[in-house]
Amino acid sequence: MEKQRKKEKPASSRQIFCLSGPSHLTSVDWDNFHDRRSVAASLVQGVYILERDRQENRKDPLAHAPAWWEFFNFQLFHILVDDVDNSIFGAIFQSKPCNFTYNHSSQSSPHYVIAFRGTINTSNTRSRDLKLDFLCVRNRLHESSRFEQAMQAAESLFSVYRNSSIWLAGHSLGSAISLLIEGIKSERLKHGIRFTSSVVKAGLAFAVKGRNLRHEQNDPFTSLSSWRPYLFVNPSDLICSGYIGYFEHRKKMEEIGAGKIERVATQVGSLLAGSGLQRSESEPLHLIPSAYLTINLRHSPDFKHAHGIHQWWDNGFIGLSELHEYRPFVTDEKYLLR
Numbered sequence: 001m002e003k004q005r006k007k008e009k010p011a012s013s014r015q016i017f018c019l020s021g022p023s024h025l026t027s028v029d030w031d032n033f034h035d036r037r038s039v040a041a042s043l044v045q046g047v048y049i050l051e052r053d054r055q056e057n058r059k060d061p062l063a064h065a066p067a068w069w070e071f072f073n074f075q076l077f078h079i080l081v082d083d084v085d086n087s088i089f090g091a092i093f094q095s096k097p098c099n100f101t102y103n104h105s106s107q108s109s110p111h112y113v114i115a116f117r118g119t120i121n122t123s124n125t126r127s128r129d130l131k132l133d134f135l136c137v138r139n140r141l142h143e144s145s146r147f148e149q150a151m152q153a154a155e156s157l158f159s160v161y162r163n164s165s166i167w168l169a170g171h172s173l174g175s176a177i178s179l180l181i182e183g184i185k186s187e188r189l190k191h192g193i194r195f196t197s198s199v200v201k202a203g204l205a206f207a208v209k210g211r212n213l214r215h216e217q218n219d220p221f222t223s224l225s226s227w228r229p230y231l232f233v234n235p236s237d238l239i240c241s242g243y244i245g246y247f248e249h250r251k252k253m254e255e256i257g258a259g260k261i262e263r264v265a266t267q268v269g270s271l272l273a274g275s276g277l278q279r280s281e282s283e284p285l286h287l288i289p290s291a292y293l294t295i296n297l298r299h300s301p302d303f304k305h306a307h308g309i310h311q312w313w314d315n316g317f318i319g320l321s322e323l324h325e326y327r328p329f330v331t332d333e334k335y336l337l338r
Helices: 002-007 033-055 126-137 146-158 173-187 203-216 242-255 260-275 303-307
Strands: 074-080 088-095 112-118 166-170 229-232 291-296 319-324
Touching: 002 033, 033 088, 074 146, 088 146, 088 173, 088 319, 112 146, 112 173, 112 229, 126 173, 146 166, 146 173, 203 229, 229 242, 242 291, 242 319
Parallel strands: 112 166, 229 291
Antiparallel strands: 074 088, 088 112, 291 319
8 A cells, every 4th residue: 555655646736726726715706707717617627636536546535626616515416427538527516505605595606517627638538638629620529429428418417407507617628518518508509519700701691692691590690699608718828819819800890880791791601601501620619609708818928827727716817808799680770799
């Protein structure tokens, strides 16, 4: 036993809640946006550490993962295990009966949280995670068995606890899974969820759809317009910073009076993608008409910090949050992106 313990790799301080977690949140205000963000990020970190504990064979009382959810009065409800590499990629957390410190009775508090981790660069998980990252880039993540497992778990939870408040949360690859599930759940879309760059498609749009475009009822972009996920992005994160340019571009189009053309082009882009007239492999993953976009304004020294999850519960976090809202095209009416 002593020999085995000597061989155990010591855990990084970033895996230990009391050393790097948001332990300053001794009382969570569920109506506070920053508190909700910190808790969601902590639960996702809990999934990362669940897999790290598994790899290092750390079990109670040596496991580091439980502190990341127990501190906020959650309990582990279900673990999601990948059927290819047997790694833990997700978990469902259930809130415990409310107490004075963490009052889960607020309308803003979740009863359940489905959380998904991102890529872990270790020999146990690297190959499988990178293959899924590649599928994500090619807009084929929905074809993977990991996503199918995640979707089935989410649908099961939604059907059994349909009257409960349920959150979906994820980081990196995990955020792609959670957004894909939420988009499908919102409008029961059974095909890939994607948004389309709208710079060069307006001319083709009018040629294909003509005057009937405004009456299109099957446009997934329009049908998802009431869906407003929360996106958290660091400008120095090359993987996710594209969301900033995407929403800023739409906002500028509105400001210069080209909003109607932009909306038509974007709508037709999604219609063409769904109809097979464009190659889905060339389309980005997520069709997101509206979102609460939060940008971290603090400097990140390198990509590792810019993409890391720890920034999202940092007590010194400085950021800018804005609702970017898509309004469907309607004749002779102006809609503002705000």
